[in-house]
Amino acid sequence: MSLELVVSNIYKSYDSKSVLRDCSFSFRKGETHVIMGHNGSGKSTFLRICALLEAPDKGEVNYLSGSNILRKDIVLKRRMTLLLPGVGVFNATAFKNVAYGLRIRAIKREEIVERVNRILEFVGLIHKKNQNALTLSSGEIQRIGIARAMVIEPEILFLDEPTASVDQENTEIIEDIILKMRKEGKPIIITTHDKVQAERLADRLLIMQNGKIIS
Amino acid sequence: MPFAPVIVKIYLIFSMNSIIDGFIKSFSLIINLDKELLGIIFLSLNVSGTALVISTLIGVPAGTIIGLKRFPGRGFIISLLNTFMGLPPVVVGLFVYLLLSRSGPLGFMGLLYTPSAMVAAQTVLAFPIVASLCHSAIVNVNPIIKQASVTLGATPYQVATTIVREVRYGILSGIIAGFGRVMAEVGAILIVGGNIAGYTRVMTTTIALETDKGNFELALALGIILLIISFLINILLHIIQRKGRLKTAI
Numbered sequence: 001m002s003l004e005l006v007v008s009n010i011y012k013s014y015d016s017k018s019v020l021r022d023c024s025f026s027f028r029k030g031e032t033h034v035i036m037g038h039n040g041s042g043k044s045t046f047l048r049i050c051a052l053l054e055a056p057d058k059g060e061v062n063y064l065s066g067s068n069i070l071r072k073d074i075v076l077k078r079r080m081t082l083l084l085p086g087v088g089v090f091n092a093t094a095f096k097n098v099a100y101g102l103r104i105r106a107i108k109r110e111e112i113v114e115r116v117n118r119i120l121e122f123v124g125l126i127h128k129k130n131q132n133a134l135t136l137s138s139g140e141i142q143r144i145g146i147a148r149a150m151v152i153e154p155e156i157l158f159l160d161e162p163t164a165s166v167d168q169e170n171t172e173i174i175e176d177i178i179l180k181m182r183k184e185g186k187p188i189i190i191t192t193h194d195k196v197q198a199e200r201l202a203d204r205l206l207i208m209q210n211g212k213i214i215s
Numbered sequence: 216m217p218f219a220p221v222i223v224k225i226y227l228i229f230s231m232n233s234i235i236d237g238f239i240k241s242f243s244l245i246i247n248l249d250k251e252l253l254g255i256i257f258l259s260l261n262v263s264g265t266a267l268v269i270s271t272l273i274g275v276p277a278g279t280i281i282g283l284k285r286f287p288g289r290g291f292i293i294s295l296l297n298t299f300m301g302l303p304p305v306v307v308g309l310f311v312y313l314l315l316s317r318s319g320p321l322g323f324m325g326l327l328y329t330p331s332a333m334v335a336a337q338t339v340l341a342f343p344i345v346a347s348l349c350h351s352a353i354v355n356v357n358p359i360i361k362q363a364s365v366t367l368g369a370t371p372y373q374v375a376t377t378i379v380r381e382v383r384y385g386i387l388s389g390i391i392a393g394f395g396r397v398m399a400e401v402g403a404i405l406i407v408g409g410n411i412a413g414y415t416r417v418m419t420t421t422i423a424l425e426t427d428k429g430n431f432e433l434a435l436a437l438g439i440i441l442l443i444i445s446f447l448i449n450i451l452l453h454i455i456q457r458k459g460r461l462k463t464a465i
């Protein structure tokens with residue numbers, strides 16, 4: 001049964017500064033959702049709450065399978081993933097970085113090798129699989145992050161500003177990867193502050209301003 | 216006193232000769248693999264190595280928990296560990312002696328003046344160094360590493376092991392620093408070990424004893440070996456730190 005996300009009237013503050021106010025959202029499967037807004041509009045916090053990395057102060061985030069509301073446990077958390085801005089690659093080879101999500105799920109070695117190689121080929125980094133990920137360029141690190149998220153075949157993939165602090169060439173490569181995923185019907189929710197990029201990638205576009213989804 | 220400079224000169228030559236003589240004899244002990252010398256070296260490495268293994272087994276998980284978890288009294292424990300890093304070995308020796316002495320709470324175990332007592336004292340000395348440096352390495356890891364492993368579906372235990380693996384060079388540096396500390400200390404093991412020949416006599420206590428007796432050959436031979444071990448530890452530490460710096464440089 002596929003995963004559905006319903007966010008109802010969430011609020012979030014940090015040190016009494018309101019970041020999110022009365023945000024609601026429902027995720028339609030098979031579509032690429034883009035949340036657009038200026039820096040500080042609350043889109044990253046919204047994404048982190050949707051990905052269960054943080055809890056809202058008020059309101060509800062529910063994942064449904066059919067009519068069942070799912071428990072927010074490790075089983076559910078493993079059905080989705082969030083690519084953070086800055087990625088956070090480990091001090092290991094590109095291959096080991098991408099294999100991480102599979103290894104912690106106790107997947108067999110042969111399957112890990114096959115899936116990781118396939119994904120590295122997809123993001124165009126197969127030739128760098130034995131290089132330490134920390135020595136890659138920022139654009140390549142971002143692609144490793146996407147590969148690391150994709151390889152676990154999440155039912156919802158959250159991408160927080162996937163092309164921020166990346167050069168033009170890598171931005172185009174990353175956008176192409178996202179478009180390919182969109183074509184394959186992969187469920188994606190992306191945040192961006194780039195209007196052109198938002199329009200290019202979105203099936204459904206949401207605009208955030210001052211902590212509220214305005215359209 | 217026209218003869219005074221000559222007397223000083225003769226005295227200096229004699230002193231130098233006795234030092235050179237001591238060095239020659241000490242090298243002869245090392246080259247001939249003197250049985251007593253080897254026994255002392257083996258016991259030293261055995262005691263300090265065992266203490267280090269125990270300190271690592273307790274210190275790394277302790278440092279990891281303190282680094283990753285927030286709980287009441289955490290700040291106090293960190294301050295305590297940092298203070299204990301500089302504990303004078305004689306104080307540790309006294310503390311362990313009181314615990315293990317016949318009238319002490321652990322006196323029934325009959326461990327005083329045994330290598331086990333020396334291991335206990337050196338564990339107390341090494342543990343704060345290993346735990347504290349492990350904690351420092353963990354808290355200095357980029358927070359995004361923890362978040363990345365959580366977003367990829369890691370359990371809390373898997374997050375902890377991922378972070379430990381990330382800071383492995385820092386932790387290894389702490390372990391080696393702990394080994395350097397216990398190998399070089401003399402006060403604690405002298406108090407709890409008693410410096411019994413062939414049983415609890417290690418390199419540092421032998422150097423102290425033989426120097427007191429004016430028997431420099433063995434003391435010098437052990438001093439040279441201790442210096443070599445210390446030098447090797449420092450080289451290893453340097454290599455590990457350089458490797459860690461290279462791999463985290465971006």
